[in-house]
């Protein structure tokens with residue numbers, strides 16, 4: 247009856263872990279709420295990152311700071327040799343002017359709920375470092391706070407890249423490149439959602455891959471009233487490009503979940519002068535990297551068409567965006583059972599592996615090289631990335647989510663880490679870290695085109 251003994255022990259371990267998190271519930275929720283009112287943009291999350299580092303140090307862990315600018319990592323090694331599981335918490339906010347908790351200077355706002363993740367991370371760390379739990383686990387767990395999941399502020403990030411501060415332009419991409427995940431075998435995190443149709447927790451599904459474009463249309467200034475014929479209007483070149491780009495949409499297949507969208511971040515400086523430089527930042531998304539690469543060729547043709555029509559020049563900087571998310575089914579089942587145990591049977595909704603709502607995450611990149619899960623907890627109201635996105639159920643977002651993560655790590659690493667070993671045996675990552683880095687580096691290029 248050794249099996250029953252192990253089962254009983256695992257449920258005791260989970261109960262002990264949940265009790266640790268429950269005892270800290272007020273502090274954890276207060277931390278998330280504090281981060282909500284101190285939002286920080288990607289690669290600038292110094293205050294948030296310091297809170298995570300201090301929290302991990304208070305648990306007796308030795309903490310590596312400043313990875314990929316603001317990232318944090320701490321490892322808890324258990325007895326014996328065994329797999330390493332990472333628990334991830336994202337640090338960054340978006341920019342959403344008009345959000346009720348937006349920073350008045352930067353418009354930074356946690357309109358994607360990432361502020362709950364550092365609190366989850368510290369809850370899981372407290373639970374798994376408590377001696378009653380830790381002494382029964384094998385292998386190790388890495389607590390990793392990741393910068394810059396939102397792919398924004400492209401100009402600033404390209405400057406950082408030129409200055410040698412960054413290789414890739416999102417936190418997890420850069421951490422993969424730097425080798426932060428080299429001693430990790432699998433990873434998990436929980437993201438908030440406001441989509442009631444997903445159930446309280448949802449597991450599985452995919453996300454879009456993408457590439458990012460920074461496009462500079464370059465013309466020639468001239469007096470807009472006196473001699474417009476002497477100028478080359480970069481804004482008109484951009485307009486023609488946008489029209490051409492919209493004409494492409496009928497060629498996109500629904501099943502490929504292609505999204506082409508962007509903003510003009512600079513459209514001229516003096517209205518009485520023909521605009522000489524216009525800057526467009528945009529993305530091409532699709533259900534996998536091959537579809538994205540093929541669509542990006544069409545979109546780049548449209549940028550050139552704008553320059554050709556006006557006799558302008560265009561400089562297209564292509565930046566590797568994210569890869570599609572693959573959720574590990576076995577880890578997902580373990581997480582779902584724990585979510586059900588915490589919040590009642592039927593709490594966890596399984597989504598089809600191909601279900602894709604059009605967004606993207608850099609956990610997708612990690613999922614190409616190791617098994618991961620990216621479940622959602624429905625704990626917010628409003629529209630994701632919108633002015634009204636707010637966490638209304640902090641208990642589920644922080645305490646229940648941390649408990650489900652801790653319980654899932656216990657499932658993986660208790661009993662001689664038998665489940666973690668089974669996950670590794672079954673999973674077939676699409677590529678190695680080296681293959682990932684070279685595939686993404688190949689997407690980084692600058693194309694110049696003279697339209698004459």
Ligand SMILES: [Zn+2]
Pocket residue numbers: 357358396631
């Ligand atoms: Zn987001």
Ligand SMILES: [Zn+2]
Pocket residue numbers: 358359360395437
């Ligand atoms: Zn997010």
